[in-house]
Amino acid sequence: MACLFMDGCEIDFADNAQGLWDSVVVDSTPDAFLNVKWGSTVKRTGNGSVRFQSFLSSTYIYLSKTISSVTELYMGFGFYWDSAAQALTAYAGNCVPMVVLASSTGAYQITLGIDVTSNVLKVFTGGTSGGTLQGTGSIAVSANTMHYVELHAVIHDSAGVIDVRLNGSGEIAVTGIDTNSAGGDIVTVLLGIVRSAAGGAFGGAGALFYDDIIINDTAGSVSNSWPGGAGIEMLTPNADGNYTAWTSTGGAVDYTEIDDVTTYGNLPDDDTTTILSAVANQRTSVGLAPTTLAGSVEAIMLCTYAKNSASGSDQMAQGVRIGSTDYDSTAFVPATSYGWRNDVLTLNPATAGRWLTSELDTMEQGFLRVT
Numbered sequence: 001m002a003c004l005f006m007d008g009c010e011i012d013f014a015d016n017a018q019g020l021w022d023s024v025v026v027d028s029t030p031d032a033f034l035n036v037k038w039g040s041t042v043k044r045t046g047n048g049s050v051r052f053q054s055f056l057s058s059t060y061i062y063l064s065k066t067i068s069s070v071t072e073l074y075m076g077f078g079f080y081w082d083s084a085a086q087a088l089t090a091y092a093g094n095c096v097p098m099v100v101l102a103s104s105t106g107a108y109q110i111t112l113g114i115d116v117t118s119n120v121l122k123v124f125t126g127g128t129s130g131g132t133l134q135g136t137g138s139i140a141v142s143a144n145t146m147h148y149v150e151l152h153a154v155i156h157d158s159a160g161v162i163d164v165r166l167n168g169s170g171e172i173a174v175t176g177i178d179t180n181s182a183g184g185d186i187v188t189v190l191l192g193i194v195r196s197a198a199g200g201a202f203g204g205a206g207a208l209f210y211d212d213i214i215i216n217d218t219a220g221s222v223s224n225s226w227p228g229g230a231g232i233e234m235l236t237p238n239a240d241g242n243y244t245a246w247t248s249t250g251g252a253v254d255y256t257e258i259d260d261v262t263t264y265g266n267l268p269d270d271d272t273t274t275i276l277s278a279v280a281n282q283r284t285s286v287g288l289a290p291t292t293l294a295g296s297v298e299a300i301m302l303c304t305y306a307k308n309s310a311s312g313s314d315q316m317a318q319g320v321r322i323g324s325t326d327y328d329s330t331a332f333v334p335a336t337s338y339g340w341r342n343d344v345l346t347l348n349p350a351t352a353g354r355w356l357t358s359e360l361d362t363m364e365q366g367f368l369r370v371t
Contacts, residue, residue, distance in 0.1 A: 002220035002346040003299035004067045005189075007213045008232030009043075009050040011261045011303065012036050013268075019050070020303065020340050021063040021191075027202065032061035034192060042209045044078035044146055045231030045293065049211040052192040057089040060203035062192030069104055069185045070217045072161075076150040076227030077191075078211035081114070083143035085207035088116040092129035092196045095122050096204035100190040101153055103183025108198045110153050110162055110179060114141055116204070121149070123162045123172055126181050127197035134162055135172035146211070148229050155179050155186060168229060189215060214298075222354055223298045223346050233293045236261065241285030241364035242321060246275040255286040260305075268305050270338055276309070277316075277369035285321050285366035297355035299346040302365060306334040306341060315370035318343060320363050322350040331370040 005020075013019040015035045016026050026032055032054040043049045052061050067073075079098070081088065090096050095113035103109050111124040111131060119140040124131040141147055147167055154161035160179025164172035191210060193203045214227040237255040248257045250273040257273040275284055304318045318341060319328035327349040332341060348355045 002223040003214065003216050003344050004073070005065055005213075005215045005342065005344065006232050006299065006301050007050075008046050008234055009036055009048045009211050009213070010046045010232075010234035012048070018063060020342060021065045023064045024062070025064060026061050028056065028059045031055045032059040032193065034061050034063070037209070042080050042082070042146065044148070044211040046233055049078070049080070049209045051207065051209050053086055053207045054193045054203065054205045055086065057091045057205045058202045059205065060193050060195050062190050062194045062203070065189045065191070065215070066187060067189060067215060068217070069187050071155045071185055072153065072218050073101070073186055074150065074152050074216045074226050075099065075189070075214065076148065076229070077213040078146050079141070079149045080146045080209040081141070081143055082207040082209065086205055088114065088119075089205040090116045090128070090196075091202040091204045095128045096206050097128045097194040097196055098192070098208060099151060100127070100194045101186045102188040102190060102198070103155075103181065103185050104187040105183035106198060107182035109155055109181050109183075109186060111194070112149075112151055112164065119143070121164055121166065121171060123164060123174065125160075125177065125179055127195065127201065129196035129201050131197070134177060135164070135174045137164065137166065137171040139166055139171060141166065150226055152226065153179065153186065155184060165226065220346055227298070230298050231293050233291060235288040235291065235360065237286040237365070238289045239287035241287050241366070243283035243285045243366065245279075245282040246277045246284035246367065246369075249274045249276060254284055258286070268338065275367070280369055280371055282369045283326070283366055285364040287364055288360070290361045291357045294357075297357060297360065299344055300355060300360065302329065302343045302345065304341045304367065305338055307338045308334045308336050311336050313371070317368045317370055319366045319368065320345070320349070321366050322348070322359065322363050325350060326366055326368075328366070328368055
């Protein structure tokens with residue numbers, strides 16, 4: 001699989017909603033909230049970042065993403081804490097938990113946090129409350145500055161590994177430890193101001209920003225290690241493609257019906273403008289805005305916001321059209337309420353090689369009504 005998930009925090013969503021993630025967990029609203037911030041200087045690439053703000057140490061606010069079960073992963077993200085907006089305050093352990101890797105049983109395997117006194121990074125097996133401190137960084141994560149943080153974890157009863165990099169340099173390295181609290185794997189990634197322990201403990205207070213979030217496993221030949229500071233760019237529909245069979249409910253050409261998330265405050269408008277299909281094997285495709293970031297392409301992630309208009313097992317797929325060939329994802333059944341579907345393509349399916357920006361600039365994203 002290699003790259004499992006990415007989020008450049010460009011897709012706008014309502015306050016305290018999950019965006020591309022599976023769920024958002026909020027305690028004591030309005031004492032904590034999250035939202036996407038567009039157009040500010042608090043970002044790494046693109047236009048946005050996601051902000052978590054908790055006003056009391058007895059709160060938490062975080063996003064949850066379920067990935068395939070793995071025993072080793074790499075994660076990278078931009079990180080910024082705003083000292084003017086909110087002082088860092090820990091609920092327990094003098095450390096605000098900012099990332100948690102949890103197992104298939106829900107146990108906290110590894111927690112990465114920031115110390116509220118010294119501002120250094122710390123890693124724990126378990127949570128910051130009731131867990132075991134395994135490593136402490138030496139360089140303070142300064143406030144009001146965008147940093148890049150990377151985390152490498154291996155889950156094992158005796159040969160576990162936790163590595164942390166800060167701005168490209170090694171900061172914490174722990175080997176030969178027990179990183180398996182329970183379950184023997186990593187299935188869920190929690191991001192934000194997370195509970196200090198599994199099962200309901202509070203997290204802390206602060207104003208934390210994240211951007212360019214990437215999660216890799218170790219499979220495949222590329223994107224299977226440290227993200228290395230990679231940026232993420234959102235490519236939005238900008239033209240009708242080769243297929244236009246789906247119906248535009250707003251009466252316009254297809255691509256303008258589904259380009260909702262191109263500017264801040266332009267949330268998906270659900271049924272106001274859509275494309276839809278009631279016929280099996282019907283296709284529509286759209287061209288995408290050209291890339292602007294330079295360098296090699298680690299992976300692409302296709303994102304579709306869809307629903308079934310009625311309950312049932314109607315299936316669709318998303319994919320890409322390269323040249324004259326269509327490459328579809330595994331068929332899936334959208335729910336009866338709108339939600340995001342994400343499919344990661346680490347390699348170009350037409351060449352079985354690494355993506356080139358020139359290939360992204362000429363491909364189309366497609367939508368297929370399967371049944």
